[in-house]
Amino acid sequence: MKIQPNEEYIISLLKKLLDTPSPSGYTRSIMEIVREEADNLGFPLEWNAKGGAIISLKGENTGNTIALSAHVDTLGAMVRSVTSHGTLRITSVGGFMMNSIENEYCQIHTRGGKVYTGTILSAHPSVHVYADVRTFERKESNMEVRIDEMVETKEDVLKLGIAVGDFISFDARAVITPSGYIKSRHLDDKASVAALFGLLESSRREAWMPKYDVKLLISNYEEVGHGASYIPADIREMIAIDMGAIGDDLSCKETDVSICAKDSSGPYDYDMTSRLIELAKQLELPYAVDIYPQYGSDASAALKGGSNIRAALVGPGVHASHAMERTHKQAVVNTSRLLAAYIRA
Structure with missing residues (x-):
């Protein structure tokens, strides 16, 4: 089954997220948007003690739970x-x-x-x-x-x-250009949150289920280092969805899905990363594999917090990270496609 996320839904939600202030520590308003979207799509949501959201997507089989994590908090x-x-x-x-x-x-x-x-x-x-x-x-x-x-x-x-x-x-000052570029502050990491909701919307609209249970972790303290330091104990695999960096000695472009093999926390899981690369090839998605030595993710926080998991990192390519950022619709939608393929495999 070929899964095709709804681009209009993803980009519309992304604009709404970008227009909602949410610096780390002040995320109640944007978390209410997350709750409303989960309710509208019919997926159960619970909160962790820090105010982060856990959205459950039932799988065809039990015995393994995969986490997909992205963060709504910003600089x-x-x-x-x-x-x-x-x-x-x-x-x-x-x-x-x-x-x-x-x-x-x-x-x-x-x-x-x-x-x-x-x-x-x-x-x-x-x-x-x-x-x-x-x-x-x-x-x-x-x-x-x-x-x-x-x-x-x-x-x-x-x-x-x-x-x-x-x-x-x-002020985010979000603009979506006729050529498909999205320029705004805080694409890190609201673009990834929109991609995850695109996956949920596709699952509901096209009536497909992942192979195993999936939990979407929407964290709210990633920018200060402890967003996903706690995750539910049943999770065995975790993919952090976060922006791909662009610049000197890197291959990623704004139209690519970034697959990070190693960041400041060390190498990501070999088998998971290899599987993501193979799926990107099968789907014929523009992608890049890069090393980000000055970078950490929600998966990094989970591993440092002692979680017994395997972890990987992917996301849309974003230029000028932590400044006036820019990505492209193609990268955001294709991130959703790649993740859907991974949890269906």
């Missing part, structure tokens, strides 16, 4: 302090370059439920004022958020209800 920041002149100092959530968020629009999410907009700037933002504007180091202590409210002092900001520890999300 972001928190309010470190409020300055005397009414701006916000930040602390990073996740690993990114400061220059990648300079001049970016953002939202400040207060614990009282209010949302304010702002812009992330260098503390020396103007060439007409600062002689060192081009050489001024872009580091946390030199960056600040200009709030779009009439504030001139720390007291003005505090009166808005903004406080230390409030979350700051970066």
